[in-house]
Amino acid sequence: MKNHLVGIAGSGSMGKQLALLFASCGIPVVLWNHRVNLNFPSEFKRLLTIQSRLGYINKEQINAIIEGVRYTDDISLMAECDLIIEAVKEDKSVKLEVLKKIDSISANAKVIATNTSTLSITELASFSEKPCRFLGMHFFNPPLSMKLVEVVRGEMTSEESLSFALQLLDETNKQPVVLPETPGFVVNRLLFTMINEAVFMLAEGLSDARTIDSCMRLGANHPMGPLELADLIGLDVCLSILETLEEERGDGKYRPAPLLKKHVHAGKLGKKSGLGFYSYRKRA
Numbered sequence: 001m002k003n004h005l006v007g008i009a010g011s012g013s014m015g016k017q018l019a020l021l022f023a024s025c026g027i028p029v030v031l032w033n034h035r036v037n038l039n040f041p042s043e044f045k046r047l048l049t050i051q052s053r054l055g056y057i058n059k060e061q062i063n064a065i066i067e068g069v070r071y072t073d074d075i076s077l078m079a080e081c082d083l084i085i086e087a088v089k090e091d092k093s094v095k096l097e098v099l100k101k102i103d104s105i106s107a108n109a110k111v112i113a114t115n116t117s118t119l120s121i122t123e124l125a126s127f128s129e130k131p132c133r134f135l136g137m138h139f140f141n142p143p144l145s146m147k148l149v150e151v152v153r154g155e156m157t158s159e160e161s162l163s164f165a166l167q168l169l170d171e172t173n174k175q176p177v178v179l180p181e182t183p184g185f186v187v188n189r190l191l192f193t194m195i196n197e198a199v200f201m202l203a204e205g206l207s208d209a210r211t212i213d214s215c216m217r218l219g220a221n222h223p224m225g226p227l228e229l230a231d232l233i234g235l236d237v238c239l240s241i242l243e244t245l246e247e248e249r250g251d252g253k254y255r256p257a258p259l260l261k262k263h264v265h266a267g268k269l270g271k272k273s274g275l276g277f278y279s280y281r282k283r284a
Helices: 013-024 040-053 059-067 092-105 121-127 159-171 187-204 209-220 226-233 235-249 258-265
Strands: 006-009 029-032 069-072 083-086 111-114 134-139 148-153 175-179
Touching (some): 006 013, 006 092, 013 069, 040 059, 059 069, 083 092, 083 159, 092 121, 111 159, 121 134, 148 159, 159 175, 187 235, 209 226, 226 235, 235 258
Parallel strands (some): 006 083, 083 111, 111 134
Antiparallel strands (some): 134 148
C-alpha cells in the first residue's frame, strides 16, 4: 500500500497536517494549492518540529517527511495519485470548484475524497463523471493524534472505492467508522450542539467562560471545555457548521447563538485572530 501516491488539495492548516500524516507513514504526497505560499517550507518545518516535541513523530523522521511531500500550484501533478483528498475551506461553492478541477486531471485515481464535516457527499459528487469513486473522509484536528476518521458513503459510492479508502487508512493507524450520509455525520452533530448551548449559557449570564469550560472538563472528563474548543476550531468555522446543520436538517435547535454571530462579525474568531471567548494576545 505504501507504493501508492496521495494528493491533498489545499495547503491550509488541515491540508498541511494531512500531508504530514501520510508522509510520516511512508506514503508520498503531492500537496497542491491554487497559488504557492512562499512561506510554506518554513511553516511546514515548524509544524514538524512542534509534532516532534509533542512526541507524535521522531526528530529523525523530519527530513524524510519533508522529502516525501511535493508542494505545488500545478494541479496536473496530482494526475498519478491513487487517492486525492480535497481539504479546502468549508464552503460548498469553493469545494465544488476545486473538485471539478481534480476530476478533470485524475482519470487514474481510485478514490476522490472530501474532508467536509457537514456538507452532502452525494451533492458534492455531482461534479464528477465517476461519482462511484467519491466519498467523505472526515479527519479530526489535529489528524496526526486524533484516531477517528468518519468515512461517509454517498448514494453512488462503490464498494471498491470504500474498500480502498479503508485499506489506506489502515496504513495510517486510524480508526475509520463507515457512516451513511447525514448532515454533520456523528461527531459534529453532537459537538456543535454542545458548543452552541455553551455560548447561549454564556450570553444568558449563567456563568463565565472559564467556569462553563471547567464544568465540562471536571464533570464530563472532557480534555477541553466547549468554549475553548470553539476558539481552537475558529468561531467562523463553528458558525458556518451550525448554519449548515440548521439549513440541511431544518431544525431550529441548530440555530447559532446570537453571541456567536456577534463575535464573528466583530472579527473575534478565536485563537487564530487572538481574541474569541478568551484572549490569546500577548501582554505588553
